Amino acid sequence: MRDTEVGRFLKDLDVYDPAGFVLPPDKCHYLSRNKKQNREAHLWSKYHISHATYKKMLAEQGGVCKICGNLPNKGKVLHVDHDHVAGDIRGLLCHGCNTGLGMFKENLATLESAKQYLLDCRGAEIDKT
Numbered sequence: 001m002r003d004t005e006v007g008r009f010l011k012d013l014d015v016y017d018p019a020g021f022v023l024p025p026d027k028c029h030y031l032s033r034n035k036k037q038n039r040e041a042h043l044w045s046k047y048h049i050s051h052a053t054y055k056k057m058l059a060e061q062g063g064v065c066k067i068c069g070n071l072p073n074k075g076k077v078l079h080v081d082h083d084h085v086a087g088d089i090r091g092l093l094c095h096g097c098n099t100g101l102g103m104f105k106e107n108l109a110t111l112e113s114a115k116q117y118l119l120d121c122r123g124a125e126i127d128k129t
Contacts, residue, residue, distance in 0.1 A: 066091035
């Protein structure tokens with residue numbers, strides 16, 4: 001990834017709207033004019049972090065997902081990954097990696113089993129008869 005891509009992403013961060021919100025039509029106009037305030041309220045109410053803290057975390061990660069190293073899709077932001085029991089923030093993840101952890105219920109044994117499954121299947125041919 002080129003430094004200019006990361007720099008452009010970080011510069012434009014505060015105009016991105018968080019993914020996943022479904023809003024009634026009468027609220028869309030207000031929120032589209034107040035994306036930064038909406039993002040700040042979401043980060044504070046859900047994770048107790050400021051937008052400045054999010055941007056600092058993002059810069060420390062180089063603007064990319066902490067697991068796969070990819071930039072988020074255009075117009076999207078990285079998700080704040082947190083421990084659902086303790087509430088501790090672990091890092092910023094793309095939608096795919098964040099969803100993947102959730103689908104495995106953050107269970108390390110299951111993730112390790114999935115890793116071993118993929119390693120075992122490398123190069124193995126499946127009998128399709």
